[in-house]
Amino acid sequence: MTLEKPDLLRMYKTMLLIRRFEERAVQFSLEGELRGSLHPCIGQEATNVGAVFALRQDDFMTCTYRGHGVCIAKGLDAKEAMAELLGRETGCSKGRGGSMHWTDTNIGLLGENGIVGAGVPIAVGAAYTAKLTGSDQVAITFFGDGATNQGSLLEALNLAAAWQAPVIFFCENNKYSEMTPIADMIGTETLAERAQGFGIHSMIINGYDPIETYEKTLEAVERARMGGGPTFIEAKTYRLFGHMVGDGEPYRSKEEVAEWQAKDAIDRFPERLIAEFGVSEAEIETIKAEVAAEIGEIAQFALDSPWPKVEEIEKYVFA
DSSP states (O other), X not given: OOOOHHHHXXXXXXXXXXXXXXXXXXXXHHHTSSOSOOOOOTTOHHHHHHHHTTSOTTSEEEOOTTOHHHHHHHTOOHHXXXXXXXXXTTSTTTTSSTTTSOOBGXXXXXXXXXXXXXHHHXXXXXXXXXXXXXXXXXXXXXXXGGGGGSHHHHHHHHHHHHHTOOXXXXXEEOSEETTEEGGGTOSSSOSHHHHHTTTOEEEEXXXXXXXXXXXXXXXXXXXXXXXXXXXXXXXXXXXXXXXXXXXXXXXXXXXHHXXXXXXXXXXXXXXXXXXXXXXXXXXXHHHHHHHHHHHHHHHHHHHHSOOOOGGGTTTTXXX
């Protein structure tokens, strides 16, 4: 499907909403309103939105603890998402999941996961279920470069290849496995070539370009729907924030961060829309104003939402 002007504007608005959502979440964390670890996806919005826009709502998805962006892009209500971060009853997981473990099966989200690589075999299972039932649903699993050294991912790659499961392995390669450069941890030039060893079709894309990300992911999705099996996508991206709130970032230079900051899609993408797709500056400013107002409503909704009741601590616990 070719992206038309309304699609591109919606893509930009979603990217900007994710950025402002994460910035507000960081602020809540620093203010003590948000408890526990917070791992922002600031800098990776183009990858998040470009990939998810290639999916249907009923397609399955798993992601990592840095998955707020892909979840919002998939259709997770941002008010419920922020309320969940603050542990409120109105959250998407009733305040029980928090930043790292929320889910919403209404949009095909089978959950974030705090364990590196743990969401990958879940997605393969969902994809195989779709194949067995004759559904044309696909599954996509988002993970970072560090997860490619986890046994769970390598085993899942092998199973997906053997079963020809309709699953997309989407690696957001932001160069660092937490605080360790991924280049110091592998013996290959790319991560995509490792998937090729399992007989899986793979590609490397520019994760700072939401349009390329969309087009390449759509190619993989359509291939999976038609019975072509799994695809491994390595998206070159970068997180402009630390691994988590409180990360002093001694492992990378300010010059490196500044180099990527200059390519930030939140700034560059609207410039491209104006230059190449007939979007006006007024339309961009309108979107900025709409998102600013929306974030205010999102934050206030979360703050005004009730806490879970202590006497209901065992509610939703099934085992």
